[in-house]
Amino acid sequence: MxxxxxxxxxxxxxxxxxxxxxxxxxxxxxxxxxxCAAEVFDxxxxxxxxxxxxxxxxxxxxALRTTIGYSVLVDAGLEALQEADTVVVPGWQxxxxxxxxxxxxxxQAAHRHGARIVAICTGAFVLAQAGLxxxxxxxxxxxxxxxxxxxxxxxxxxxxxxxxDHGDVATSAGSGxxxxxxxxxxxxxxxxxxxxxxxxxxxxxxxxxxxQLQYATQPAPARADxxxxxxxxxxxxxxxxxxxxxxxxxxxxxxSRTLARRFTEQxxxxxxxxxxxxxLDAARALLEQTxxxxxxxxxxxxxxxxxNLRRRFxxxxxxxxxxxxxxxxxx
Numbered sequence: 448m449x450x451x452x453x454x455x456x457x458x459x460x461x462x463x464x465x466x467x468x469x470x471x472x473x474x475x476x477x478x479x480x481x482x483c484a485a486e487v488f489d490x491x492x493x494x495x496x497x498x499x500x501x502x503x504x505x506x507x508x509x510a511l512r513t514t515i516g517y518s519v520l521v522d523a524g525l526e527a528l529q530e531a532d533t534v535v536v537p538g539w540q541x542x543x544x545x546x547x548x549x550x551x552x553x554x555q556a557a558h559r560h561g562a563r564i565v566a567i568c569t570g571a572f573v574l575a576q577a578g579l580x581x582x583x584x585x586x587x588x589x590x591x592x593x594x595x596x597x598x599x600x601x602x603x604x605x606x607x608x609x610x611x612d613h614g615d616v617a618t619s620a621g622s623g624x625x626x627x628x629x630x631x632x633x634x635x636x637x638x639x640x641x642x643x644x645x646x647x648x649x650x651x652x653x654x655x656x657x658x659q660l661q662y663a664t665q666p667a668p669a670r671a672d673x674x675x676x677x678x679x680x681x682x683x684x685x686x687x688x689x690x691x692x693x694x695x696x697x698x699x700x701x702x703s704r705t706l707a708r709r710f711t712e713q714x715x716x717x718x719x720x721x722x723x724x725x726x727l728d729a730a731r732a733l734l735e736q737t738x739x740x741x742x743x744x745x746x747x748x749x750x751x752x753x754x755n756l757r758r759r760f761x762x763x764x765x766x767x768x769x770x771x772x773x774x775x776x777x778x
Contacts, residue, residue: 468532469503469530469538473539478519483623498641506525535565537568538570543591563614568620570618600771630646637772638735675710696764726750732766736775
């Protein structure tokens with residue numbers, strides 16, 4: 448089965464400075480984990496400029512068996528990694544199986560040459576084998592976290608989070624979290640507005656913090672009225688107003704303690720952390736799409752002052768509003 452598009456016009460790579468993403472496959476390959484990366488980095492959106500090129504490679508080109516029976520035709524070998532800006536390892540089966548020395552050497556060489564190396568789910572085992580996670584936090588699917596930690600004690604395995612991004616190396620939890628990580632990388636590369644367009648096309652929320660829990664440790668009983676969605680929609684449209692825990696609880700018709708518990712169960716975070724993420728996302732969009740002063744943006748998103756917005760930006764995004772605007776402004 449040929450995964451690359453053949454019925455859509457291909458961009459002229461000589462005219463457009465595209466970020467080159469190469470997925471390194473291994474037999475048997477999980478099609479879903481490969482699709483997590485392909486859908487984010489290789490989907491043509493009407494009216495939206497392409498920012499990435501995407502291709503697949505393997506140690507041995509040719510027909511490569513997948514985990515669900517059919518084969519994928521891979522037309523490139525490990526030499527493709529030499530020109531990659533980002534290398535994605537979309538899972539590795541069986542988890543912990545040793546990668547060939549040639550694969551390890553190719554990953555190490557790509558990293559030395561400045562490529563960003565990204566693992567989805569069990570791809571983290573290959574990055575650990577290559578020594579790229581030594582002394583660093585990393586994650587993988589919670590079922591395999593203990594094995595990763597035992598096999599590579601020099602890696603600081605965090606089994607609770609969705610993804611961990613160090614800039615040059617990133618890892619994600621189970622398959623769906625791979626989409627979250629890829630969207631996060633798009634945000635880092637091209638800003639929140641562009642990432643939101645990609646996410647909207649996939650009918651997904653544009654951003655989930657990497658620190659969110661992989662799964663609810665104490666899931667609530669299924670209830671028709673148990674969803675936080677109406678409250679989240681209401682709060683997101685009123686970011687410029689005071690939104691205390693008590694006010695949110697009153698709106699939801701719950702006690703503050705019950706509401707905080709539901710946030711943890713359904714979102715893996717606290718109401719305050721969720722609100723701050725929404726406000727920072729709104730601030731990023733305004734910095735990208737308007738020329739409003741930072742003070743006005745801070746007021747619009749409920750962060751009260753330019754000083755507070757700058758402090759939050761620095762703490763959570765590692766940059767300033769001014770620097771972010773210079774990088775991603777569309778005005």
